[in-house]
Structures are given as C-alpha cells and as structure tokens.
Amino acid sequence: MAKQLNVALLGYQFMGKAHSNAFRQVNRFFPDLDVEPVLKCLVGRNKDAVTAAAAEYGFEEVDTNWKRVVNRPDIDIVDVCTPGKLHAPMVIEALNAGKHVICEKPLTNTLAESRAVLKAAKKSRKKTLTAYNYRRVPAVALAKQLIDEGRIGQIYHWRAVYLQDWIMDPDFPLVWRLKKSEAGSGPHGDLNAHITDLAMHLVGEIDSVVGMTETFIKERPLADAIDAGLGAKGGSKKKGKVTVEDACLFLARFKNGALGSFEATRFAKGRRNHNRFEINGSKGSIVFNLEKMNELQLFSDDDDSHVQGFREIIVGEGDHPYMGAWWPPGHIIGWEHTFTHEFRDFLEAVAKNRKVTPDFQDGARVQAVLEAVMGSAKSKRWQKVAKI
Ligand code: SOE
Secondary structure (H helix, E strand, O other): OEEEEEEEEEEOOHHHHHHHHHHHHHHHHHHOOOOOEEEEEEOOOOOOHHHHHHHHOOOEEEEOOOOHOOOOOOOOOOEOOOHHHHHHHHHHHHEEEEEOEEOOOOOOOOHHHHHHHHHHHHHOOOOOEEEEEHHHHHHHHHHHHHHHOOOOOOOOEEEEEEEEOOOOOOOOOOOOHHHHHHHHOOOHHHHHHHHHHHHHHHHHEEEEEEEEEEEEEEEEOOOOOOOOOOOOOOOOOOOOEEEOOOEEEEEEEOOOOEEEEEEEEEEOOOOOOEEEEEEEEEEEEEEEEHOOEEEEEEEEEEOOHHOOOOOEEEOOOOOOOOOOOOOOOOOOOOHHHHHHHHHHHHHHHHHHHOOOOOHHHHHHHHHHHHHHHHHHHEEEEEEEOOOO
C-alpha cells in the first residue's frame, strides 16, 4: 500500500483548485506511485469561502491561520498557491518546519526573497518544486527529448510569446494581480516567468537581457473583494493606480550563444491563453502552441528533401511522455493534466528521495532573469543576469 502523506494547501482560488484536482487524480492514473497525497487541510483568510472550497475540492479540514497549519507535525507537504507577496514567508516557514514544499510561480516577487527561500531550502534538504507546469505538457516533454537527442542540432533561436487579453476592458477592476505590492509585477512575472522557465529548460541558461514594459491603462475601478482574481466583475466607482506593467517584451542572449525573444501581454485581443514557442536549430525546428497542446511541430533535415516540411506530431501515443497513463492512442488530454504530471514527478521524488525539477534553485534562476529584465527596462540598457 502506498504511504499516505498529508497535504496542506495555502490558497483556494484558481491555482488551489487546479492543484487539488491534480492531487486527487494522481494515484488513479499513476498507480505505481509509492506515496499517496491526502487532502488534509485547506487554508484561506475568509472562513466561509475556504470552507465552501474545501467541501468542493475534498479537503478534510480548513484553517484561517497558515502558520499554525504549516507547523503541524502531521503535515508532510505544504503547497503554496497564494499571491506572490506571501510566497517567501510561507515557503520559508514550511521549509524550517521540515516539510516538502511546492510553490506556485513565480517563486517570489523579488530576487532577494528567492535567495532567502533558497537558503532555507538548502538547509532543510526537503524536496521543493516551483510549479512551472508547462514543462509537463507531454508535447513539451517530447520537445525536450528531441532536443536532447540532437534532432534539431545546435540551437540558434528561441522565440516565445505568452499572450492574454483578460484586462483589456478599462472597467476591469484593480485586482491583486494588478498591484505590485501583491503580485510583484504584471504579465512579466505571471507569463514571461513561464516562457523563461521553458527557455532555460529547453535551450539553456541566460546570460544577459534587454527589455521594455508599458502600462496602457493606468487607473482602474477598485475591486470589490481583496482577493478578486481573473474572473472579477464590476468594482467601485473609485479608481486606483495600476502599479504593474500591462506588457513586457525582452531579448536575451543565452550562455550557449543562442538568441531569444520573449513577449508577455494581457492586451492581445482574442488571445486568451496563447503560449507559443519556436526553436530553430542547425538541423531542424520545433514549434509548440498551448492552444493545440496535444501537437508538436517538427521540421527535420533527417527527412528526405522531396517530402521535407513541418510535420505535426500528435503527442498521444503510449510511448510519448506521460501519455501511457491516460487513454488509448490519440485520445487527447488537457491543461489540468499538466499539474497531475508535475505532482507525479514530485511525489516520486519524495518517495524515492530523488531530485525533481524545477526546484527552488531553478525557480530562483528564473527570478534572476525576470529581475534583470525589469532593471534593464528601467535603465534602458542590456543587463547581465545575476548568478544563482
Ligand atoms: C493568469 O494569467 C494565468 O492563470 C497564470 O497565472 C498561469 O500561470 C497561466 O498558466 C495561465 O494564466
């Protein structure tokens, strides 16, 4: 029988829901796991809301005091799904209490906080995971395999965009994601963080960057609820200042000589969650688009020249990464499965005492890139990425 590990989840909104679902599914679809997460305690500030969420997600208990829960001796895993401002204090407390810790991205709002988290992680020696879930899209994991096999040769270009449009209405309220004090930054930390993690996973470390940002709508109606998020409606007549950027673009030089471009915006009309990258190498190219997440495009010099062209691989075969756990060939999967995959890998690392990535060191490396971009946007100069 799999050993049971008690999970405390801090935060119950969008990501709390996605993570709870993954914890519930993981042993059903990966029955070989030696450990089984138990949804022990859900934590939130609003007692009524967190109680309703706990009933919906299947948690045994609720609490409004995260410090108390994180220090409970019966808790094995702490999963942090709160706004970025709370990541560092929660993660550090959990590591110091000897827990394995998962943290939503970006790891922290600042690089200084990431360094403090990393110090606590090194001391604790527990398993850590920064929840960059897109590494665990089977098509992205296949792209990694193809690159590691040398199929596209030496990489010259990384070209990525992460485009959304959910705040284009000027009456959309000033939710926490639009406040620097809560979220640290706008689409830069929210979306560029994802494509930066993918770039570092697939291409390599980043040496230097140059970036620019813009806030198109500078004031918005105050939000009704303090924790209002993506789907927020209405707001008060009073307005408040938007303190994060609406868009951030940057260029990067990788340490291996490749060149990269990154664009994150919440102002790309019609682009709901358009996370796309293209990689060009000496022998081939790879293209991924989250909106068609079961497909991967590959162009390869290995193909005969008279039939050469981009081919579309349906990543739905049993021998494709993670896919053997799901349905018969070609029966596609969705966004929520990426969280199940990352928890499978995390739980296996806990059970077998193995390394799992992206850990907090990887999360801190992403933070170093993000912070260098913000510094460069201010100075209007290229900036070196700090060493982690
Ligand atoms: C909102 O922009 C958001 O939910 C991000 O916070 C997630 O990390 C991303 O996966 C989808 O969009």
